[in-house]
Every structure is written in structure tokens, then in C-alpha cells.
Amino acid sequence: MKLRFSTTSPYVRKVSVTAIELGLDGRIERVATNTMDPKSDHGADNPLGKVPALITDDGERLYDSPVICEYLDSLAEGPKLFPPAGAERWRALRRQALADGILDAAILRMLETRRRPEALRWDGWVRLQSGKIAKALDQLEREADGLDGPLTIGEIAVGCALGYLDFRFAEDGWRATRPQLAAWYDGFAKRPSMQQTVPREPA
Amino acid sequence: MKLRYSPTSPYVRKVAVAALETGLDGRIERIETDVWNPETDIAEDNPLGKVPALVTDEGMVLCDSPTICDYLDSLHDGPRLVPAEGPGRWQVLNLHALANGIMDAAVARVVEVRARPEDKRFDGWLQRQTLKIGRALDALESRAAAGGLDGPVTLGTITLGCALGYLDLRFSEDAWRDGRPALAAWYEAFSQRPSMQATVPPG
Numbered sequence: 333m334k335l336r337f338s339t340t341s342p343y344v345r346k347v348s349v350t351a352i353e354l355g356l357d358g359r360i361e362r363v364a365t366n367t368m369d370p371k372s373d374h375g376a377d378n379p380l381g382k383v384p385a386l387i388t389d390d391g392e393r394l395y396d397s398p399v400i401c402e403y404l405d406s407l408a409e410g411p412k413l414f415p416p417a418g419a420e421r422w423r424a425l426r427r428q429a430l431a432d433g434i435l436d437a438a439i440l441r442m443l444e445t446r447r448r449p450e451a452l453r454w455d456g457w458v459r460l461q462s463g464k465i466a467k468a469l470d471q472l473e474r475e476a477d478g479l480d481g482p483l484t485i486g487e488i489a490v491g492c493a494l495g496y497l498d499f500r501f502a503e504d505g506w507r508a509t510r511p512q513l514a515a516w517y518d519g520f521a522k523r524p525s526m527q528q529t530v531p532r533e534p535a
Numbered sequence: 536m537k538l539r540y541s542p543t544s545p546y547v548r549k550v551a552v553a554a555l556e557t558g559l560d561g562r563i564e565r566i567e568t569d570v571w572n573p574e575t576d577i578a579e580d581n582p583l584g585k586v587p588a589l590v591t592d593e594g595m596v597l598c599d600s601p602t603i604c605d606y607l608d609s610l611h612d613g614p615r616l617v618p619a620e621g622p623g624r625w626q627v628l629n630l631h632a633l634a635n636g637i638m639d640a641a642v643a644r645v646v647e648v649r650a651r652p653e654d655k656r657f658d659g660w661l662q663r664q665t666l667k668i669g670r671a672l673d674a675l676e677s678r679a680a681a682g683g684l685d686g687p688v689t690l691g692t693i694t695l696g697c698a699l700g701y702l703d704l705r706f707s708e709d710a711w712r713d714g715r716p717a718l719a720a721w722y723e724a725f726s727q728r729p730s731m732q733a734t735v736p737p738g
Binding site: 379380381382388390392393394395396398399402403406417419421422423425426428429430432433434436437448449452453454456457463464467468470471 | 596625657659
């Protein structure tokens with residue numbers, strides 16, 4: 333398998349953490365890809381120009397992190413990160429969607445404050461995205477005691493979302509009013525899969 | 536079940552078409568929600584402030600369209616919109632991701648123009664989204680020409696139908712059919728389905 337990646341994408345991190353947790357990391361060849369580079373050849377593998385993109389051994393191209401993670405889960409033996417059915421499945425997928433929603437808002441905020449020409453930046457947009465992030469974090473704080481069960485894609489996504497907030501928006505101080513979520517993340521971030529995938533700016 | 540919806544959201548339409556195709560429509564109560572109204576109470580159900588959001592009979596809130604469709608697919612005995620396993624599952628989810636990416640880029644274009652003050656709009660952003668849509672449509676034209684969109688209705692083809700319908704609604708001036716005859720012919724037939732006819736967005 334071949335994975336298009338960048339070292340800062342939190343969606344890529346979800347895939348990497350998933351691969352490590354499943355013991356599949358060694359089967360994945362990595363291709364560094366800068367999606368903002370107009371000369372990137374990435375469009376051939378993903379017309380949407382996003383990472384992560386996984387090219388399977390069968391030549392199938394998979395484009396978004398929930399699909400890639402579920403595909404990896406289908407290749408591995410052992411406990412499933414995507415529970416096959418029932419309340420556990422919806423709990424895991426719901427949590428992943430909440431965490432991915434935090435990431436979507438955080439990425440929009442990052443694009444606004446880093447990539448957009450300065451004169452065209454708009455505080456209203458930053459406030460809108462920050463509000464979504466805060467409300468979703470409050471929701472996670474309320475359900476933090478549920479994060480300690482068997483590992484699923486939900487917790488992996490939450491861990492990667494919180495890690496991204498620390499990476500890009502440490503000044504928000506998300507822990508201040510969310511002690512239970514902070515305590516959970518403190519433990520979760522020590523997993524080898526999280527330690528090996530800490531985001532960093534490209535050299 | 537309770538569905539938070541807006542009449543023009545392509546993600547909501549995807550859920551509505553999926554509900555009709557699986558015979559579940561009658562079990563869903565609808566609550567119209569304008570997420571752009573400053574007084575909106577959407578955050579009570581979805582902290583991310585987005586529609587669709589589905590409140591299940593057990594009181595669980597599912598807050599993104601892939602998860603909602605996956606959930607609906609688990610409630611009926613007919614042919615699955617997403618095959619439970621095997622290569623077919625990844626093909627369907629991949630088509631879904633590509634079509635959903637078109638929606639994401641198209642909605643980003645709409646939001647750039649509708650939600651932002653005029654002097655804060657960024658042509659570079661609009662061009663980037665338009666490019667993604669064009670490349671994804673080209674990839675889909677190849678697939679349509681090779682017969683890759685034929686066969687039973689799936690979450691992939693539903694999402695594609697809703698994405699193309701949204702382009703017609705918001706960007707008819709783009710004339711996406713030009714140069715894409717196979718995709719246009721596929722959509723012409725698909726949009727005749729009763730589920731598509733019953734969910735045409737108000738112009």
C-alpha cells in the first residue's frame with residue numbers, strides 16, 4: 333500500500349495512528365505530498381487534491397480518512413477499531429464525526445489566519461470556527477468518562493484533534509475549562525502510536 | 536427519529552434520498568433548521584452547528600451524513616446502500632468520498648460568497664475549489680464512460696446525484712455537462728428516480 337501524506341495533516345495522523353495500533357504500519361509505503369504545491373502530481377491519485385490518500389495493493393484509491401481507517405481495520409486481525417454493529421458502532425462513528433468536525437473547523441481557521449492574504453482575513457470566520465471547536469470540546473468534556481473503554485476510531489480521532497489544537501492553537505488553552513478531557517488526553521497521548529506521530533513542520 | 540434539515544443542503548438531500556430508497560422515510564420526523572440564523576438552537580443537538588443531524592429513537596445524535604446514512608442502512612432488510620464487506624464496500628465508499636468532496640468544494644464556494652463581507656472574499660480560494668470540482672468531475676466522467684456508475688443504487692451514486700444536483704442549483708453557469716457526456720447521461724437517468732424527484736431543492 334502507498335500512503336500520500338504530509339507531516340502536519342491531522343487526518344493523515346489518524347491514518348498513521350490507526351495503522352500503528354493495528355500493526356499494519358510496516359506494510360505502508362509513504363509518499364510525501366505537498367497539496368498546496370501547484371506542481372504536485374497528487375491530482376492523479378486524488379482529484380480532490382487532499383491527503384491522506386491510500387493506494388491499495390489492488391490499485392484502488394481511497395480518499396478520506398474515515399474510509400482509509402476502516403479499510404485498514406478490515407485488513408487486521410484482532411479487536412476492531414470500527415465495531416461491526418450495534419450501539420458500539422454508532423458511539424465510535426459519532427465520536428469520530430465530532431472529532432473530525434473539530435478538525436474541519438480548526439483547518440478552516442488555520443487557512444484563514446495563515447494562508448489567506450492578510451487583507452482578506454475576516455475575524456467573523458475565525459470566531460465562527462472557534463465557536464464550533466469550543467462547543468464540540470464542551471460536549472467531549474461531558475462524555476469524557478466514556479473515552480476510557482476499548483480503543484475505537486472515535487478515541488483515535490479525538491486524540492488527533494486535541495493534538496492538532498495543541499500544535500496550531502496552543503494559545504486557546506483548551507484544557508482550562510475541560511479537566512476531564514485534559515486528563516484523558518494526557519494518558520492517551522502517551523500511547524506509542526501517538527508519540528510516534530507528533531505533528532511537525534516539514535524540514 | 537428526528538432529522539434536522541435545511542431545504543438546500545446537499546448533505547441533507549443525500550440522507551433524504553437514502554431514507555426514501557430504503558423505505559425509512561416515514562419513520563423520520565423533520566425539523567427545519569437554519570444554521571445561519573444567529574438565534575439557531577442547532578448546537579443543542581449538534582455542537583458543530585451543521586445539518587443534517589439525526590436524533591435516533593434512543594436519543595443519540597449523529598452529526599454527519601456518512602454516519603447517518605450508515606445508521607439508516609442498518610435499520611432495513613432490503614439491499615444495502617453500502618455493501619457490508621468486500622471490494623464492493625470500498626468502491627462505494629470511494630465514490631461517496633469523491634462525490635462528497637465535490638459537495639465540500641461547492642459549499643465552500645457558496646459560503647465564501649454568502650457568508651463573508653464582500654471585501655474579504657478571496658478569488659484564489661474560489662479558484663482552488665472550482666479546480667477540485669473540475670478534476671473530480673473529469674475522474675467521474677471517465678468512470679461513467681467505462682460503465683462504472685451502472686448497477687444498483689448505492690450511497691456512492693446517491694451522493695453523486697445529489698452533488699450534481701447541487702451544482703445545477705448553485706453553479707448552473709459552470710455548465711458541468713460540457714465535455715462530460717457520459718456523466719451527463721448518467722445523471723439524466725438517475726435524476727428521474729422517485730427519490731431524487733421528491734427531493735429537488737427549491738430554486
